[in-house]
Amino acid sequence: MSNYTHETVPTQFVEANGTRYAYRRFGKPGTIPLLFLEYFNSNMDGWDPAVTNSLAADHEVILFDNAGVGASGGETPYMVAEMTKHCVAFCRALGLKQIHVAGFSLGGMIAQQLALEHPQLVGQLILLGTGPRGGEGMTFTELSPEEQADPVAFLLAAFFAPSEASQAAGREYMKRLESRKTDRDLPVSRDSAVAQLAAIREWGTIPATGRYATLKSITHPTLIVHGNKDIVVIPINAFILAEHLPNAQLIMYPDSSHGAFYQHRKAFLEHLRIFLSNGASAVPDQNAIKSSVA
Amino acid sequence: MSNYTHETVPTQFVEANGTRYAYRRFGKPGTIPLLFLEYFNSNMDGWDPAVTNSLAADHEVILFDNAGVGASGGETPYMVAEMTKHCVAFCRALGLKQIHVAGFSLGGMIAQQLALEHPQLVGQLILLGTGPRGGEGMTFTELSPEEQADPVAFLLAAFFAPSEASQAAGREYMKRLESRKTDRDLPVSRDSAVAQLAAIREWGTIPATGRYATLKSITHPTLIVHGNKDIVVIPINAFILAEHLPNAQLIMYPDSSHGAFYQHRKAFLEHLRIFLSNGASAVPDQNAIKSSVA
Numbered sequence: 001m002s003n004y005t006h007e008t009v010p011t012q013f014v015e016a017n018g019t020r021y022a023y024r025r026f027g028k029p030g031t032i033p034l035l036f037l038e039y040f041n042s043n044m045d046g047w048d049p050a051v052t053n054s055l056a057a058d059h060e061v062i063l064f065d066n067a068g069v070g071a072s073g074g075e076t077p078y079m080v081a082e083m084t085k086h087c088v089a090f091c092r093a094l095g096l097k098q099i100h101v102a103g104f105s106l107g108g109m110i111a112q113q114l115a116l117e118h119p120q121l122v123g124q125l126i127l128l129g130t131g132p133r134g135g136e137g138m139t140f141t142e143l144s145p146e147e148q149a150d151p152v153a154f155l156l157a158a159f160f161a162p163s164e165a166s167q168a169a170g171r172e173y174m175k176r177l178e179s180r181k182t183d184r185d186l187p188v189s190r191d192s193a194v195a196q197l198a199a200i201r202e203w204g205t206i207p208a209t210g211r212y213a214t215l216k217s218i219t220h221p222t223l224i225v226h227g228n229k230d231i232v233v234i235p236i237n238a239f240i241l242a243e244h245l246p247n248a249q250l251i252m253y254p255d256s257s258h259g260a261f262y263q264h265r266k267a268f269l270e271h272l273r274i275f276l277s278n279g280a281s282a283v284p285d286q287n288a289i290k291s292s293v294a
Numbered sequence: 295m296s297n298y299t300h301e302t303v304p305t306q307f308v309e310a311n312g313t314r315y316a317y318r319r320f321g322k323p324g325t326i327p328l329l330f331l332e333y334f335n336s337n338m339d340g341w342d343p344a345v346t347n348s349l350a351a352d353h354e355v356i357l358f359d360n361a362g363v364g365a366s367g368g369e370t371p372y373m374v375a376e377m378t379k380h381c382v383a384f385c386r387a388l389g390l391k392q393i394h395v396a397g398f399s400l401g402g403m404i405a406q407q408l409a410l411e412h413p414q415l416v417g418q419l420i421l422l423g424t425g426p427r428g429g430e431g432m433t434f435t436e437l438s439p440e441e442q443a444d445p446v447a448f449l450l451a452a453f454f455a456p457s458e459a460s461q462a463a464g465r466e467y468m469k470r471l472e473s474r475k476t477d478r479d480l481p482v483s484r485d486s487a488v489a490q491l492a493a494i495r496e497w498g499t500i501p502a503t504g505r506y507a508t509l510k511s512i513t514h515p516t517l518i519v520h521g522n523k524d525i526v527v528i529p530i531n532a533f534i535l536a537e538h539l540p541n542a543q544l545i546m547y548p549d550s551s552h553g554a555f556y557q558h559r560k561a562f563l564e565h566l567r568i569f570l571s572n573g574a575s576a577v578p579d580q581n582a583i584k585s586s587v588a
Contacts, residue, residue, distance in 0.1 A: 228536050228544070239533045242522050242546050249561070250522070250546040252536050267543070267572055274564050 005056070006049035007180045011071060016093035019086065022071035022185070023064045023094075027056030032123050034059045035099045037087070037107030039129075040200060041147055041193045043070030043185035048262050049176050054269050059100070059276070064090060066110070068192045070185040076195035080106075080133075080203045084113040091121060100276065102126035105233060105258065106196060109133070109203045115218045124276060125222040125248075129230055129258045131204070131237030132244065134211050138204030138233065145193035159259030161229045166255055169263040215244035222248035223275040225268060227260030249275065299350070300343035301474045305365060310387035313380065316365035316479070317358045317388075321350030326417050328353045329393045331381065331401030333423075333552075334494060335441055335487045337364030337479035342556050343470050348563050353394070353570070358384060360404070362486045364479040370489035374400075374427075374497045378407040385415060394570065396420035399527060399552065400490060403427070403497045409512045418570060419516040419542075423524055423552045425498070425531030426538065428505050432498030432527060439487035453553030455523045460549055463557040509538035516542035517569040519562060521554030543569065 004010075004026040013020050024044055025033070034055060038046055044063040052061050067086040068076030077083055087110055091099060100123045103111030108130025115122045131138050147154045152174060160170035188196075222245050226238035235252065242250035251271055253264040261268040298304075298320035307314050318338055319327070328349060332340055338357040346355050361380040362370030371377055381404055385393060394417045397405030402424025409416045425432050441448045446468060454464035482490075516539050520532035529546065536544035545565055547558040555562040 228542075235537065236533070239530070239546075242548070243529065245548070247548050248522075249548060250544065252533075252544040254536070254539070254541050254543060267568060270568050270572075271565070274561060278561055278564075 006047070006052045011044070011183055011185070013071075014090065014093045016089040019067050019074035019089070020072065021064065021067070021086075021090045021093070023062055023090070025060065025062045027059050027061040029060060031059045033062050033096060033099050034126075035062045035064060035087075035091070035096075035101050037064070037066070037101060037103035037110050038069075039105035039107055040143065040196050041145070041188050043188055045177060045180060045185045048173055048265065049179050050265055051262070051269065055272070058273070062094075062099075065185065066090075068195065069188055076192040076199075078195050078198040078202070080109045080113055080199050083110050083199060084117065087114055088118055088121070096121075098123050100124045100126065102128065103130060104128040104261075105130050106200050109200065112215075112218060115220050116214055119218075119220070122220055125218070125220045126272065126275075127222060127224045127238075127241060127248075128261050129226055129233050130241075131233045132212055132215055132241055133203055134206040135204060135237040135240060136234060138237065139201055140197065140204060140232075143197060143200075143232075145190050145197060147193075155259070158232050159257055160263060161227070161255050161257045163255050166257070166263055170259065173259060173262045212240065212244045215241065216246060219246050221275070223272065224248050224250040225261045225271070226250070226252050227256035227258060227263070228252050228254055230257050230260065232258040300341070300346045305338070305477055305479070307365075308384065308387045310383040313361050313368035313383070314366065315358065315361070315380075315384045315387070317356055317384070319354065319356045319388075321353050321355040323354060325353045327356050327390060327393050328420075329356045329358060329381075329385070329390075329395050331358070331360070331395060331397035331404050332363075333399035333401055334437065334490050335439070335482050337482055339471060339474060339479045342467055342559065343473050344559055345556070345563065349566070352567070356388075356393075359479065360384075362489065363482055370486040370493075372489050372492040372496070374403045374407055374493050377404050377493060378411065381408055382412055382415065390415075392417050394418045394420065396422065397424060398422040398555075399424050400494050403494065406509075406512060409514050410508055413512075413514070416514055419512070419514045420566065420569075421516060421518045421532075421535060421542075422555050423520055423527055424535075425527045426506055426509055426535055427497055428500040429498060429531040429534060430528060432494070432531065434491065434494055434498060434526075437491060437494075437526075439484050439491060441487075449553070452526050453551055454557060455521070455549050455551045457549050460551070460557055464553065467553060467556045506534065506538045509535065510540055513540050515569070517566065518542050518544040519555050519565070520544070520546050521550035521552060521557070522546050522548055524551050524554065526552040 009024045009026040065072035067074035101111040108127040156170045160166040224238050253260045256263045303318045303320040359366035361368035395405040402421040450464045454460040518532050547554040550557045
């Protein structure tokens, strides 16, 4: 299995509670797997092979379609918390005891919920272009289920900044997305996109009380990565996460939007490697301190 | 000269326009020097030898007392812009054509002014625990020239967060500051501290118009490093710098205050190394784009 790449790894399926989940698993066996949770309206083919293949040298990599997305069966729920339950069922069906979770945008919302509700399942947390529950300007009024009508124009406008350097990085990124030629994922259905949009809007609704209150309970070593010109999830949300999460490092890249970690992927991959090798010991969590004192 | 360390390098002096500047120069010859600009009320002995010695393996390192500070002659000016002029005179006196500048707090203010007024002198910019001109909450009402009366208590309270992990890192940092045994710098005089305090308060005054307007002209590759619990320069200032500087990468560390880069120095040194090796090519500046198109 370790000789597979992003381009060659076959799509597999596993069933739990009546839902059949599509996934792809490759990379270095015997490591804590890195589970990738995808963004709104995307499937397993939306991950940049330059990122996944590079990480696969040191980690097992698992790409995954949540319920109702792409090649997975079932229906896409209208709530992040319900998507998180599917994610847990998928992990249990694969017998995974611990995973590092990299979530991009919607995927980062699920990743936070997963860390909050199942702290022992998550090792380290990587939050890419995402924001806290009830964050700033996260009602996503500009998004619609029809974005997929012209994905190239959408991605260049939303994932990359207007500068020539950023747009050029965007075109390179989209070329790389085509490197997998066979066994491509199924498109995201309109029903799934409608449900996902409802879920991220619900996540973005500012609560009447206790805004950001749950973040202090996510004590996992966390890496937050954001673009300083992100027009989908505005950058202040990454700052809010870094302020409130007890053990989070924030990295913000210049001249970049929602796809900052693709645009700056050389630096990102170096930063992520440092985080994955150092992160676990950066700040001990409160329970660990208490139990070692007791 | 390359065999010297933070502990053994002799203090030297150079004169320009009637002011005699104290400095220490060591590290790898033939590289673009890293000039370190120190924080309020500190001298060359305030830099962490674990940081300077590590950087000296790949770069020439220059520590420097600005006018009126520590062993330097002259009088400390009451304005950051005037301190910047002294800094330029010092660089010219040493015949330096280009430097990378690492400025901590007050030093980061001078570093910004230097990059703005003398863009060709500065290669890459490293802004540690600092903020933009007219930033948020930067009137420093809690600081006084008498901080030096109990430097240990001051540093533990201001540079490190209240957590046990952060306080322990603070005690380690202060032990390291003692590693240089001979030829120590002179203390900062009360007159100098009074002038520095006036300078940082003037820098922190919110202008009537054009707040943050000059930042777009600082196109140097910039690394901003900040603690997410910095009580001296509140963290939002680092975010504002990252929003407005066209080519700045922000890194914010958890559970840390003004001395975040000392507390997280292992990660910081790795991040700084990546920045110094990649930074120059991260985003081309606007003039470079224009001239290559013309």
